[in-house]
Amino acid sequence: MWFRPIPEIEAGDTGLPSGTDLDALAEASGSGPAVIGRGLETQISQASDREFIYHPWLTTWVGPKTTAAGVIGCVAAAVLTGFVFNTGYVLSTATGMPDGQVKSALTAVAEPVHSWAQGARLNVFSDGIQTALGRQSAFTDEFDTSSVLALVEQSQPSNGPLGGGPSGASIGVPLIPVAPDTSAPPIEVANEPTQAAREPALLPKLIAPYAKNAPPRQLPVMSSDLTQPSADDRLKVLIAGDSLSTYPGFLMQEQLADIDLVRSKLIWHNGTGLTKPRLLDWRAYLAEQVERRNADVVVMFLGANDMGSLTKKGKVIPPHSDQWRGEYALRVVAVTDAALKAGASSVIWVGPPTARSKQTDKYYRDINVALGAADDVIDDLYVIDLSTGVEYKETGRSSGRVVPLRQADGIHWTRAGSSEPANAILTVLETGYPSLAPRLQAARAEEIG
Amino acid sequence: MLFPTIEFAVFFLVVLTLSWLFMPYPRIWKVFIILASFVFYGYADLRFIALLATAIFVNYFGAVAIGRTENQRARKTALTLTLIANLGLLAWFKYYGFFVSSFLAAAENFNIAPSIPLLQIILPVGISFFLFQGISYVVDVYRREYPVCGFMNVAIYLSFFPHLVAGPIVRAREFMPQLATPRSPRAIPATPALFLIAGGFAKKILLADLIGLDLVDPVFGSPTAFSSFDVALAILGYSAQIYLDFSGYTDIAIGTAMLLGFWFPQNFNRPYTAASLQDFWRRWHMTLSRWLRDYLYIPLGGNKKGKLRTALNIFITMLLGGLWHGATWNFVLWGGLQGAGLVTERSLTARRLKKGKAPAGAWPKGLSILVVFLFVTFAWVLFRAPDLTTAAAVVSQLWLGIGQPTTLVTFSVLVVVAVGLGLQWIPPRFWQSLQRRYARMPLVVQGVGMGLFVVVVTSLIGQRGVAPFIYFQF
Numbered sequence: 001m002w003f004r005p006i007p008e009i010e011a012g013d014t015g016l017p018s019g020t021d022l023d024a025l026a027e028a029s030g031s032g033p034a035v036i037g038r039g040l041e042t043q044i045s046q047a048s049d050r051e052f053i054y055h056p057w058l059t060t061w062v063g064p065k066t067t068a069a070g071v072i073g074c075v076a077a078a079v080l081t082g083f084v085f086n087t088g089y090v091l092s093t094a095t096g097m098p099d100g101q102v103k104s105a106l107t108a109v110a111e112p113v114h115s116w117a118q119g120a121r122l123n124v125f126s127d128g129i130q131t132a133l134g135r136q137s138a139f140t141d142e143f144d145t146s147s148v149l150a151l152v153e154q155s156q157p158s159n160g161p162l163g164g165g166p167s168g169a170s171i172g173v174p175l176i177p178v179a180p181d182t183s184a185p186p187i188e189v190a191n192e193p194t195q196a197a198r199e200p201a202l203l204p205k206l207i208a209p210y211a212k213n214a215p216p217r218q219l220p221v222m223s224s225d226l227t228q229p230s231a232d233d234r235l236k237v238l239i240a241g242d243s244l245s246t247y248p249g250f251l252m253q254e255q256l257a258d259i260d261l262v263r264s265k266l267i268w269h270n271g272t273g274l275t276k277p278r279l280l281d282w283r284a285y286l287a288e289q290v291e292r293r294n295a296d297v298v299v300m301f302l303g304a305n306d307m308g309s310l311t312k313k314g315k316v317i318p319p320h321s322d323q324w325r326g327e328y329a330l331r332v333v334a335v336t337d338a339a340l341k342a343g344a345s346s347v348i349w350v351g352p353p354t355a356r357s358k359q360t361d362k363y364y365r366d367i368n369v370a371l372g373a374a375d376d377v378i379d380d381l382y383v384i385d386l387s388t389g390v391e392y393k394e395t396g397r398s399s400g401r402v403v404p405l406r407q408a409d410g411i412h413w414t415r416a417g418s419s420e421p422a423n424a425i426l427t428v429l430e431t432g433y434p435s436l437a438p439r440l441q442a443a444r445a446e447e448i449g
Numbered sequence: 450m451l452f453p454t455i456e457f458a459v460f461f462l463v464v465l466t467l468s469w470l471f472m473p474y475p476r477i478w479k480v481f482i483i484l485a486s487f488v489f490y491g492y493a494d495l496r497f498i499a500l501l502a503t504a505i506f507v508n509y510f511g512a513v514a515i516g517r518t519e520n521q522r523a524r525k526t527a528l529t530l531t532l533i534a535n536l537g538l539l540a541w542f543k544y545y546g547f548f549v550s551s552f553l554a555a556a557e558n559f560n561i562a563p564s565i566p567l568l569q570i571i572l573p574v575g576i577s578f579f580l581f582q583g584i585s586y587v588v589d590v591y592r593r594e595y596p597v598c599g600f601m602n603v604a605i606y607l608s609f610f611p612h613l614v615a616g617p618i619v620r621a622r623e624f625m626p627q628l629a630t631p632r633s634p635r636a637i638p639a640t641p642a643l644f645l646i647a648g649g650f651a652k653k654i655l656l657a658d659l660i661g662l663d664l665v666d667p668v669f670g671s672p673t674a675f676s677s678f679d680v681a682l683a684i685l686g687y688s689a690q691i692y693l694d695f696s697g698y699t700d701i702a703i704g705t706a707m708l709l710g711f712w713f714p715q716n717f718n719r720p721y722t723a724a725s726l727q728d729f730w731r732r733w734h735m736t737l738s739r740w741l742r743d744y745l746y747i748p749l750g751g752n753k754k755g756k757l758r759t760a761l762n763i764f765i766t767m768l769l770g771g772l773w774h775g776a777t778w779n780f781v782l783w784g785g786l787q788g789a790g791l792v793t794e795r796s797l798t799a800r801r802l803k804k805g806k807a808p809a810g811a812w813p814k815g816l817s818i819l820v821v822f823l824f825v826t827f828a829w830v831l832f833r834a835p836d837l838t839t840a841a842a843v844v845s846q847l848w849l850g851i852g853q854p855t856t857l858v859t860f861s862v863l864v865v866v867a868v869g870l871g872l873q874w875i876p877p878r879f880w881q882s883l884q885r886r887y888a889r890m891p892l893v894v895q896g897v898g899m900g901l902f903v904v905v906v907t908s909l910i911g912q913r914g915v916a917p918f919i920y921f922q923f
Binding site for chain 1: 454455456458459461462465466469472634635636637638639640641642643644645662666667670671673674703707708710712713714715735835836877880881884885888892893894895896897899900901903904905907908909
């Protein structure tokens with residue numbers, strides 16, 4: 001039998017007089033007939049106590065009541081319906097989870113069901129809503145980087161680690177030109193004619209100069225031929241990224257608010273990253289935002305959520321491998337290239353900072369390595385590395401007081417801690433926009449010691 | 450584990466099925482539901498399980514120590530030690546940073562630099578809720594209002610997953626009796642329970658998250674970057690967001706508990722329709738209000754020790770209620786403001802009664818509701834702002850931002866805020882009538898309907914994801 005019947009509770013069990021109508025008493029108590037048993041007398045004796053207030057939808061329900069089997073059937077029907085008519089959402093959520101057994105199990109179930117549902121056109125309902133709202137309905141973590149392979153092949157690691165442009169200031173100290181690192185080996189360009197054949201060989205070589213030995217922590221120097229802002233042509237700064245962009249972004253907006261030649265805008269999407277484009281396709285989204293907002297400079301904070309495998313042509317690239325770092329670098333190049341083609345003159349990319357957790361930090365180190373490699377491919381990409389060779393710092397001193405620099409998760413900056421990335425960005429901007437330098441310097445937040 | 454997620458949907462379906470299968474065997478069921486609750490709690494961080502287990506042991510043995518003796522002194526000592534243990538856990542995890550940074554700041558003024566490490570301690574989700582339940586249990590045992598319960602019952606009472614992370618704060622004497630015998634599998638009000646779950650789901654991810662992301666977060670992150678209109682709507686929007694977020698969570702909690710056969714107390718009763726501040730606090734987070742009343746306000750003396758002492762008791766209760774929400778001066782001030790408001794309102798009402806006038810005064814009810822709503826809404830600024838400087842910036846931007854271009858107010862945001870606030874004005878009988886019509890359909894069809902509703906909601910939000918519930922941080 002599905003459910004073993006539960007014997008009716010006799011009135012005597014409750015300590016109430018024999019023959020007492022339990023259901024009537026329970027109803028009178030406002031607790032509903034489900035509350036039965038030895039505790040009933042306590043309930044009933046306190047029925048007048050106003051602390052026992054239940055939701056009126058439940059206590060005044062006069063419609064049909066259901067058996068447990070019915071409830072289970074109903075909930076199962078709801079879950080199944082929510083799944084098979086929206087498999088893309090389920091699959092994308094599953095693949096976006098951190099690597100682990102739950103992700104593996106859910107993905108293993110969701111993938112075949114998704115294929116079947118697509119064949120049966122069951123996703124037409126959810127896809128229709130997505131399309132009506134102007135969103136892409138595809139749920140995939142594939143990221144086509146073929147368009148930027150040529151860029152990678154043409155590039156030379158001219159400046160060594162983190163030296164996309166002429167490198168300069170250590171964070172928090174005056175700008176010091178740094179000589180190019182000629183020790184980095186040149187990238188060997190694969191000669192195979194097909195993209196599929198040359199890509200695997202290219203990726204490890206792309207990141208090879210950056211994968212070993214922490215490079216010195218330097219701030220990049222922007223190109224010197226950027227158009228300087230004027231009253232008629234203000235500098236438009238678009239700050240974008242994941243949740244890590246919020247506090248530094250807010251701070252930057254305040255810092256730049258008083259500079260009449262600069263306009264800034266912050267857009268962020270929590271939980272997004274380059275390992276999961278189905279959450280948000282940053283390449284398309286950023287290009288659209290740059291074009292719509294006519295942005296000159298893009299400041300990107302992205303990577304902190306990218307703690308998982310990458311999907312490439314149906315295959316999984318495990319993290320902490322050269323292939324992973326190379327593929328990640330290609331994606332950074334692709335996003336940057338899209339922003340530049342949409343009209344931005346430069347992209348400043350802030351990598352995730354040193355994290356408290358060593359496990360998390362291992363991912364962040366990889367991402368900063370990939371950013372360094374991407375930096376070498378595109379001249380107008382400027383990478384700010386706040387992780388490599390930098391110790392995690394929980395607190396600092398501001399105006400003589402000890403203040404927390406990171407939130408409790410050991411990743412996100414606090415408001416005070418945001419001054420580090422925000423000031424670093426302003427320092428980089430000074431190099432590209434010398435006409436604004438005095439005002440950018442004045443706008444800097446107090447340095448946290 | 451968050452309620453509106455795929456993981457929870459799968460988890461709940463499995464637990465619901467096994468729970469009813471094991472229900473006729475109370476011992477097995479109790480072990481099962483404790484394990485399920487620990488899985489639910491430890492899903493995000495396994496370390497939290499140790500904390501929950503500690504809370505269970507502390508309160509179980511504390512109550513046993515109180516209950517095993519008739520010696521009043523021994524009972525009092527046991528109670529005091531148990532309270533110290535509960536409050537000590539709370540202080541360490543929730544208030545360490547606040548008190549240390551405040552102490553260091555004060556010491557700085559006297560040119561003293563004590564070397565106390567300022568640690569950023571991860572706040573375990575829901576710690577205040579289950580520790581408050583533990584306190585209520587041992588105090589009830591001490592007051593002889595409830596008997597000492599078995600270990601398994603105490604463990605379920607504190608860890609039962611529907612209320613574990615954000616309430617409602619259930620009292621032992623309304624929950625424990627439900628553990629005395631198996632729940633009846635024959636008379637579950639499934640339709641209203643499903644409506645509560647689906648409604649809570651929509652309130653949270655369709656309305657609250659959108660208001661937060663598109664309106665409130667930008668303004669409270671960088672108030673000076675926005676116009677007066679943006680800021681005003683964000684302040685109003687936060688009133689809607691916090692209600693939708695928190696009441697959405699408790700609706701899901703009450704609904705899921707009901708499907709498992711358990712009754713939870715109501716936690717929200719259309720709070721923004723309140724015509725007085727006192728009425729508001731009887732409608733907002735009702736289970737916290739009664740906890741504060743029974744375990745703080747009344748022990749302080751309640752209203753039995755004269756007018757001045759009553760006013761002081763109200764003020765202290767609200768001040769500590771504010772601090773319960775979070776370890777910042779914002780919450781202390783917010784609580785103080787609520788306390789001052791309640792004391793003022795009480796004094797005005799008493800004065801009117803003394804003169805033989807109606808307690809509500811000559812104001813039309815609509816105006817009273819509006820005044821209460823505006824007071825509560827402006828007080829929320831302190832609640833939402835990360836610090837006092839930001840709170841001041843938000844308020845001052847209401848006039849400093851006049852003339853700045855409005856960027857956040859869009860048609861969709863206006864509609865969502867209006868719907869979020871307007872929901873409370875829909876009479877309950879409308880929803881009940883809707884539920885009765887829905888209940889006429891076969892159960893499986895009802896389930897399919899709920900599933901399709903979820904598909905629509907998730908499709909509308911796109912790939913935005915689900916933000917954590919606001920009250921998880923408390």
